[in-house]
Amino acid sequence: MTLPSYAMNQAAFPEMYERWLVRPLFRPWAEMTLEDLGLSSGDRVLDIACGTGIVARVAEERLGDAGYNIVGIDISSDMLAVARAVAPRIDWRTGNASALPLRDAEQFDVVVCQQGMQFFPDKTAAAAQMRGALAKGGRLAVATWRSDNEIPFFRDLRRVAERHLGAIIDQRYSFGDAAVLEALLRGAGFDGVHSRKISRTIRFTDGAPFLRLNTMALVGMSAAGKAMADEERKRIVEEIVSESAPALQQYSDGSGLAFELSTNLATARG
Template identity: 80%
Template structure:
């Protein structure tokens, strides 16, 4: 998520309450299944946010493993620590991971973080540094929102108020650069697949509001607004987005298709 959104005191709690389960947990489970955990594995979750991937790994391993989550946001990590205090949460940058001397992991994962890293080659090099020889890597990045009608339509509503928005969440949607990035970092057996799933939300309102906050925070116009103007624009976009949600109504909630790149590799 953009820095502006992260800096709002309530945002990490909202993220955990409304997004971690319905939006991010299904993909976290997919990633953890893909890396095929074994008892005793050491797992590193980079750009962990409030920690859903790390928590799924912990559920699978129990006490027969060790899980570390790293994120640049102290506010997101505060929520992660409150939810799962037994995991080793560390604040740090993906381009300079806060690892102990010689520390390496059997599994390194990064769910929907790589697209936000300013220096992707440095981050990939750090992933390689963290992964033990023969270890497994899994990295997921959303496909372009041009391929995801639900989010594409919501962006277009927001752009009526904000002008063109470069949505960072979908900025690494082409699989080829991701594959090249990992190969250049020294990973072996690099494989790229595209995975699509139907996401379901019992209540679409929190998703719409959080998505709008993210879009405003990623727009050049939105970043220049004062708090009151930003709140007014968020409310206007949320209100105008209601018609865009109707085609995705599913009973009392929402259902829409979402696609991600999934890159796997070995150390």
């Protein structure tokens, strides 16, 4: 689950990501995806663009003592440091999705890429690497958020940020066309490619940390934000957070923040 490089490079961001985002935002989708794939005892599992490793960690929980062959790969060594601290039994590796750090002839029964494909510069190479990593008859799942034009909460937050920064291409929602995702996987040689749109309500008991992290990501993805000195960037983050308060209030339901979020989930076989 990769994030923009600016966000990942902020001091303590991986710890903030793990503390504030993983359980409410990423864990529900990891559980759903692995349920969809149907893990079996002894399955070898590969989590690509793993972030702090929630897919791999849920797989370990479900496989128990049989989960001795789980690998998580991410380009960020800082994110992996958090992953190792939380789940030391899993094999965490630093690497690029377009050149996976796999051992000779190493393959997996289950390969998952949750919300990482949209960030890969070379998606064709990444899909080919996934195909090579999947054993014959193995199961693949790739999830990519739908466009934020279909997700009102994120669209509204982006529009607030754009008043300060100009147009922002939010990479997180840049690969929302399911047909393009399916074509990518078929082109890589996967069989039985199928995708579906899934929507669910996401809840945060405290929306403030989420709003700050999301604002940091938006500023970092903008051309204007990338050109700013650190102090200017911090000032803009504070202004956007403040101006986003009405949007946050609009999606509060009395017990916290609640909003609808949609993803594509593409599955295939090796």
